[in-house]
Amino acid sequence: MQSQAEDGPQAGAMITLTDVARAAGVGESTASRVLRGHGSFSTKTRESVLTAARSLGYVPNRIAGTLASMGSKLVGVVIPSLSNIVFPDVLRGANTVLVGAGFQPVVAVTDYDPEREESVIESLLSWRPAGMMVAGLEHTERTGAMLRNARIRVAELLDTDGEGIDIVVGFSNRKAGRVSARHLISRGYRCIGYVGHDLSLDLRAAKRFAAFRAALGEAGLSVIGEEIIPAASSIEAGRDGLARLLERCPDLDAVYFSNDDMAIGGYFHCLAHGITIPDRLAIFGYNGLDVARSAPQPLSTILTPRVTVGEIGARLVCSDGPSAVVDIGFELIEGATT
Amino acid sequence: MQSQAEDGPQAGAMITLTDVARAAGVGESTASRVLRGHGSFSTKTRESVLTAARSLGYVPNRIAGTLASMGSKLVGVVIPSLSNIVFPDVLRGANTVLVGAGFQPVVAVTDYDPEREESVIESLLSWRPAGMMVAGLEHTERTGAMLRNARIRVAELLDTDGEGIDIVVGFSNRKAGRVSARHLISRGYRCIGYVGHDLSLDLRAAKRFAAFRAALGEAGLSVIGEEIIPAASSIEAGRDGLARLLERCPDLDAVYFSNDDMAIGGYFHCLAHGITIPDRLAIFGYNGLDVARSAPQPLSTILTPRVTVGEIGARLVCSDGPSAVVDIGFELIEGATT
DNA sequence: CACGAGAATGGCAGCGCTGCCAAACGAAAA
DNA sequence: TTTTCGTTTGGCAGCGCTGCCATTCTCGTG
Numbered sequence: 001m002q003s004q005a006e007d008g009p010q011a012g013a014m015i016t017l018t019d020v021a022r023a024a025g026v027g028e029s030t031a032s033r034v035l036r037g038h039g040s041f042s043t044k045t046r047e048s049v050l051t052a053a054r055s056l057g058y059v060p061n062r063i064a065g066t067l068a069s070m071g072s073k074l075v076g077v078v079i080p081s082l083s084n085i086v087f088p089d090v091l092r093g094a095n096t097v098l099v100g101a102g103f104q105p106v107v108a109v110t111d112y113d114p115e116r117e118e119s120v121i122e123s124l125l126s127w128r129p130a131g132m133m134v135a136g137l138e139h140t141e142r143t144g145a146m147l148r149n150a151r152i153r154v155a156e157l158l159d160t161d162g163e164g165i166d167i168v169v170g171f172s173n174r175k176a177g178r179v180s181a182r183h184l185i186s187r188g189y190r191c192i193g194y195v196g197h198d199l200s201l202d203l204r205a206a207k208r209f210a211a212f213r214a215a216l217g218e219a220g221l222s223v224i225g226e227e228i229i230p231a232a233s234s235i236e237a238g239r240d241g242l243a244r245l246l247e248r249c250p251d252l253d254a255v256y257f258s259n260d261d262m263a264i265g266g267y268f269h270c271l272a273h274g275i276t277i278p279d280r281l282a283i284f285g286y287n288g289l290d291v292a293r294s295a296p297q298p299l300s301t302i303l304t305p306r307v308t309v310g311e312i313g314a315r316l317v318c319s320d321g322p323s324a325v326v327d328i329g330f331e332l333i334e335g336a337t338t
Numbered sequence: 339m340q341s342q343a344e345d346g347p348q349a350g351a352m353i354t355l356t357d358v359a360r361a362a363g364v365g366e367s368t369a370s371r372v373l374r375g376h377g378s379f380s381t382k383t384r385e386s387v388l389t390a391a392r393s394l395g396y397v398p399n400r401i402a403g404t405l406a407s408m409g410s411k412l413v414g415v416v417i418p419s420l421s422n423i424v425f426p427d428v429l430r431g432a433n434t435v436l437v438g439a440g441f442q443p444v445v446a447v448t449d450y451d452p453e454r455e456e457s458v459i460e461s462l463l464s465w466r467p468a469g470m471m472v473a474g475l476e477h478t479e480r481t482g483a484m485l486r487n488a489r490i491r492v493a494e495l496l497d498t499d500g501e502g503i504d505i506v507v508g509f510s511n512r513k514a515g516r517v518s519a520r521h522l523i524s525r526g527y528r529c530i531g532y533v534g535h536d537l538s539l540d541l542r543a544a545k546r547f548a549a550f551r552a553a554l555g556e557a558g559l560s561v562i563g564e565e566i567i568p569a570a571s572s573i574e575a576g577r578d579g580l581a582r583l584l585e586r587c588p589d590l591d592a593v594y595f596s597n598d599d600m601a602i603g604g605y606f607h608c609l610a611h612g613i614t615i616p617d618r619l620a621i622f623g624y625n626g627l628d629v630a631r632s633a634p635q636p637l638s639t640i641l642t643p644r645v646t647v648g649e650i651g652a653r654l655v656c657s658d659g660p661s662a663v664v665d666i667g668f669e670l671i672e673g674a675t676t
Numbered sequence: 677c678a679c680g681a682g683a684a685t686g687g688c689a690g691c692g693c694t695g696c697c698a699a700a701c702g703a704a705a706a
Numbered sequence: 707t708t709t710t711c712g713t714t715t716g717g718c719a720g721c722g723c724t725g726c727c728a729t730t731c732t733c734g735t736g
Contacts, residue, residue, distance in 0.1 A: 014489075016722055027686035032724065040683055057487055062464040063405045064722035067691050072401065082430040085423055092420040095447055104461065106444050109433055123442065126400040149395055151352075235632040265632060271609070272634035291629055294573040294603060296610035354692060365716035370694065378713060402692035405721050 015058045024052035035060060066128070075103045075317060076124035076132040080112045080202075083232065084261065086287060086306055087135065090157060093310025094133055101318045103130065112201035112232075118143045125150055131317035133310075137162035138203050153320075155313040158306075159204050160327045168325040169313040173204045176302050177211030179332055180256055180284055183300070185219050187338050189254035189282055192216060194226040195241035195266060196258035197233035205233075205258045208286065212256055223256075225249035233258055238265020246281075254282035254338065260289040260301055267295060267337065283337040297336035304330050353396045362390035373398060404466070413441045413655060414462035414470040418450045418540075421570065422599065424625060424644055425473065428495060431648025432471055439656045441468065450539035450570075456481045463488055469655035471648075475500035476541050491658075493651040496644075497542050498665045506663040507651040511542045514640050515549030517670055518594055518622055521638070523557050525676050527592035527620055530554060532564040533579035533604060534596035535571035543571075543596045546624065550594055561594075563587035571596055576603020584619075592620035592676065598627040598639055605633060605675065621675040635674035642668050 021031035026045055033039040034049040041049075052058075066072040075098050079087040091107060098105050108124055110117040118140045124132065125146060131153040137160075139147070147154045147165050155167040161174050184192055194213075199206040213223055227245040229237040238257060242265065246252060257263035263285030270277050277283060277297060285292055288303030305328055312326055359369035364383055371377040372387040379387075390396075404410040413436050417425040429445060436443050446462055448455040456478045462470065463484060469491040475498075477485070485492050485503050493505040499512050522530055532551075537544040554560055565583040567575040576595060580603065584590060595601035601623030608615050615621060615635055623630055626641030643666055650664055 014722095017724095018722080021686095028722090029687075029724075029726095030685055033685090036724090038724095040685095042684065045684080057483075059460070059484070059488070060464045061405075061466055061722055063401055063410065063466055064691090065724070067399075067401045067405050067693090068722075068724040070691060070724090082426045082433065085426070088420040088423070088426040091445075092447070095420065095445075099446075104444060104446075104465070106442060107429075107433075108437075108442075109430070122397070126398045127442070128399055128401055145395075146397070150397070235628050239632055264629065268632055268634050290573050291602065294577055294606055296606050352692095355694095356692080359716095366692090367694075367696095367717075368715055371715090374694090376694095378715095380714065383714080399692055402721090403694070405723090406692075406694040408694090408721060 014061075015056045016061070017058075020049065020053045020056060020058050023056060024048040072128050072130055073103050074106050074127050074129040075314070076121070076127070076129045077105045077107045078110060078117060078121060078124065078132070078134040079107065080110050080135055081232070082109055084259075085289065086259075086304075089306035090135070090310040090313075093307035093312075094314040095310070097311050097314035098318070101314075103314075103318065114138070114140050114143070118146075121146060131155070133157060133313050133317055135159075136203060137164055137168065153317045155317045157309050157313050158304075159207070160325060161207055164323075164325060166323045167313065167316045169309050169316065169328065171304065171309075171327055171330045173207040174211035176286065176304075176330055177208035177213075178215040180208070180286070180302060181212045181215035181219075183332060183334075184254050184256065184282065184284060184338065185216070185221065187254075187282065189338075190221060191224050191249075191251050191253045192221065193245050193249055193252045193255045194223050194257075195229075195238060195245055195255055195262055196226070197229050197237055197262060198231055199228065199258070202233075202258070205286075209256075209258065225252060229262075233261045235261050235265040235268065238262030239269045240265070242266035242269045246275075252281060254278075254284065257283065257285045260285040260287040260292045260299060263299055263301065263337075264289075264291055264295065267297075267299065277337050288331070288333055292335075293333070298333070300335035300338035301333050302330050303333050352399075353394045355396075355398070358387065358391045358394055358396050361394060362386040410466050410468055411441050412444050412465050412467040413652070414459070414465070414467045415443045415445045416448060416455060416459060416462065416470070416472040417445065418448050418473055419570070420447055422597075423627065424597075424642075427644035428473070428648040428651075431645035431650075432652040433648070435649050435652035436656070439652075441652075441656065452476070452478050452481070456484075459484060469493070471495060471651050471655055474541060475502055475506065491655045493655045495647050495651050496642075497545070498663060499545055502661075502663060504661045505651065505654045507647050507654065507666065509642065509647075509665055509668045511545040512549035514624065514642075514668055515546035515551075516553040518546070518624070518640060519550045519553035519557075521670060521672075522592050522594065522620065522622060522676065523554070523559065525592075525620065527676075528559060529562050529587075529589050529591045530559065531583050531587055531590045531593045532561050532595075533576060533583055533593055533600055534564070534566050535575055535600060536568050537566065537596070540571075540596070543624075547594075547596065563590060567600075571599045573599050573603040573606065576600030577607045578603070580604035580607045584613075590619060592616075592622065595621065595623045598623040598625040598630045598637060601637055601639065601675075602627075602629055602633070605635075605637065615675050626669070626671055630673075631671070636671070638673035638676035639671050640668050641671050 021028040031049050108120040133155045154165045156164050158170040160170050160172050227241045229241050285301035292299035359366040369387050446458040471493045492503045494502050496508040498508050565579045567579050623639035630637035
């Protein structure tokens with residue numbers, strides 16, 4: 001059709017807007033308007049630009065576009081880990097909303113390390129994102145300063161126990177710990193233990209445990225034995241942890257786990273060793289993972305609305321409303337293990 | 339210290355390289371060189387630039403940098419889903435290597451939809467990434483064309499059964515299916531069933547099942563019953579699927595599942611209904627998830643090196659070597675369920 | 677048929693940074 | 707002291723696109 005003096009598709013340098021405009025016989029700004037559906041142009045112009053773009057295999061350069069318009073469509077998403085399904089869940093919720101609003105998530109992983117979070121956020125910020133979503137409220141001083149000075153929307157997720165920068169979406173981990181303790185108490189358990197993973201890094205798990213312990217205290221009880229695995233949470237860690245704890249404290253009648261991965265590990269230990277649940281031992285977790293809900297005996301746990309947190313966080317990051325704290329709560333699931 | 343006529347940190351417009359250069363009393367190119375550690379400059383210059391940058395709270399603008407240098411440090415990562423831990427695992431491997439090499443992953447999710455993959459890749463390409471990592475070898479024609487014409491490294495992951503564009507890193511799903519079948523046969527099972535999820539979208543699972551079936555055929559056997567859940571794989575789906583299949587085919591002595599999620603569901607069904615494993619029924623999965631390995635009876639399954647696939651894929655995408663197909667194989671795990 | 681309002685369009689100056697090149701600077705060699 | 711050569715440095719032209727503004731084109735109106 002258009003026999004321009006092109007040297008074939010995909011030869012030479014990358015096709016630019018200028019190429020498309022020339023091929024369509026219009027100015028660049030016109031081509032730009034058509035391609036973005038912005039401003040006004042005639043149907044005829046529209047067709048010729050679109051045709052030219054298609055036949056040249058034009059791929060717009062958003063780097064240039066972003067620089068020129070001074071507003072990127074990127075949103076940074078900072079999560080501690082990809083190993084625990086919890087964070088991909090949040091990411092999934094965020095992704096759905098962000099993509100729907102024309103944004104592109106850029107993820108970064110901190111491995112639960114505040115220093116790493118700092119450097120990762122610094123590097124993300126250099127892409128001049130339109131917004132930033134971060135897990136948790138605790139950051140280094142410099143991270144907080146960078147986030148505050150970036151003049152973009154910042155959403156902090158999964159925790160409401162503390163001061164936020166702009167938008168906070170989540171639930172109270174302290175309340176979760178307290179509710180868990182009260183549940184065990186109300187079920188009549190008195191010899192309660194704890195199996196957890198490395199809490200120095202997972203601050204939210206630490207908050208839960210602290211509140212759990214406090215709530216036991218209010219009832220005149222205490223954690224009679226605890227086993228902390230100095231590593232990330234995992235099913236295996238939960239299994240080993242419970243095994244070790246039971247050796248030390250054979251009288252336990254209930255165990256609170258730092259999360260469902262750990263709890264499922266504990267559950268597996270019991271299955272493997274013929275420990276009757278919940279009669280001989282009760283198990284309580286946190287997160288409400290699929291595996292916990294589908295187990296032969298559904299795990300008693302706290303269901304955290306992770307996907308929703310991602311969704312709401314993303315929605316607010318894309319909005320231009322005022323700063324806000326959104327506590328969307330959690331749900332206690334009375335399974336068959338307590 | 340430097341009492342420039344700045345109007346305070348973070349006032350007015352964003353701090354640019356020009357601001358830093360002026361504050362440090364050097365030219366922009368010098369400031370640029372110092373900040374990137376590129377080229378040569380005196381120690382004295384270095385100090386003053388760094389000090390100025392720090393005290394002004396300068397955040398480099400990579401958008402501009404990328405445009406100017408015509409080479410981005412972004413790598414697109416396209417995965418079908420975030421719900422199945424398999425893909426976050428791949429992403430994790432890729433992330434580690436990419437970040438280590440100074441790249442920033444930009445993830446996009448296709449929901450197993452080729453059309454969506456096409457649009458998602460188109461949009462990713464407009465960020466002019468340095469490379470692209472995609473799950474699977476099957477794409478729409480246009481997707482293939484875009485990828486081929488982008489003149490960037492492209493890695494296709496998790497499958498080696500087919501033609502790749504540039505770099506292919508994974509293992510043979512067909513071989514996995516075949517090996518699984520032979521394993522069951524060698525263990526003496528003869529009444530073999532299948533429980534799977536929606537295969538029209540998950541092409542790799544479809545390849546495994548096809549090969550599995552073919553291998554049974556070579557041994558004069560066949561799948562005597564199959565149950566396909568018209569949805570994504572999940573523990574619950576596996577549970578329900580096995581329940582339904584056993585109702586229809588009570589004589590089954592072994593079941594091949596489309597993956598470990600499904601298989602764990604099946605395992606839970608057996609536990610809940612007192613079906614003895616593996617005597618009454620054998621179970622075989624695919625992936626080698628943590629939950630499968632830590633179960634009271636470790637699941638017999640195929641361990642896929644997902645993290646490694648991400649790592650090697652990322653390494654090759656960052657390299658400038660020739661196109662290559664890297665089959666890193668898989669491992670058959672003889673668990674306690676066969 | 678002329679006139680004005682609005683639609684359609686093109687030109688061009690940046691966005692903030694990097695890469696290239698020439699200039700300035702030193703220190704060592706002659 | 708002068709010449710030479712490597713080290714530092716600054717100037718400036720873009721990268722590809724968008725936003726602004728001036729211009730041209732179209733009609734409906736008087």
